Amino acid sequence: MKELWDLFWTFAKMGAVTFGGGMAMLPILQREVVDKRHWTTEEEMVDYYAIGQCTPGIIAVNTATFVGQKRRGVAGGIVATLGLVFPSLVIITILAGLITNFSHLAWVQDAFAGIQVCVCILIFNAVLKLFKSSVVDKRTAAIFVAVLVGSVMLSLSPVWFVLISAAAGIALKTLEGRAAR
Template sequence: MKELFNLFKAFTRIGALTFGGGYAMLPMLEKEVVEQNKWATHEELLDYYAISQATPGVIAVNTATFVGYKIKGIPGALFATVGVVFPSFLIIMIIASFLKSFSKMVSVQHAFSGIRVAVAVLILNAIFELWKNSVVDKVGVIIFVATFIIGGFLNISPVYIVVSASILGIIIKYRGEK
């Protein structure tokens, strides 16, 4: 039960202290999951990110579910998932009750402008971390360039891009091992 509470507490902290969605949460997930609690290795967490992007849903919620499941099975998945969404749920309920008057305040509009800039920096930091640990060989560079061009310049669904990159990675790596 203590481990379940620790999962809930850690993921509640992640959900409460990060803004901007899943990518902005990546550095804090790394710190909590890998460095502090040692629930996963760095490589496992990268795999959870990849799987979380390839499955429906929010990356932070999916990652919390995977980590929780690894630690304590289905109860762990539930505690971690509820933990990561609880702060957002609570904040959204509070904001929704004041939304009409809240959104018109000039100070709130300025605060959100600042938050957007900070979130962009956090996402950029997460991109650099993912780059350092994911694009490590020629295959990674080829997949990165192809994905960047297809995703940035063609109107193709990200689902097809992720699935295609997965298949391409498997084929290239499998052929390289032979």
């Protein structure tokens, strides 16, 4: 019980102090989980992170589930994740309530109109960064363009693009393997 509480509390603290999502959390995870508490080794943490990035969901949540699972099995995985999201729930709920009450004020609307411009740039920069690591050759470039155009032109759920491109990845790599042989 004590260890479950430790897991919850440790990840809650990390959720409360990291700004900017999964990547920003890695150094803090290394300090708290590897160096201070010795819950995992450095190598395990790197593995968790690598897998957390390429599996569904939020990277930080995936890593928290991994660490919790290693300590206390299924219950540990769930408790660590709940700890991680707990501060978000509290902080965002309070802020959302406040913003709803002030959203009719002219200056608040002006501020958010300015912020929306900034959000455009932040999304654009995120795309640039991801582009460099995910579009590595002509075929991945073709997938990128096809999904971009398809998603802008069609009212199709993103789920379909994910499923089709996973299948395309397997098909392309299989063909490549055959050609090499």
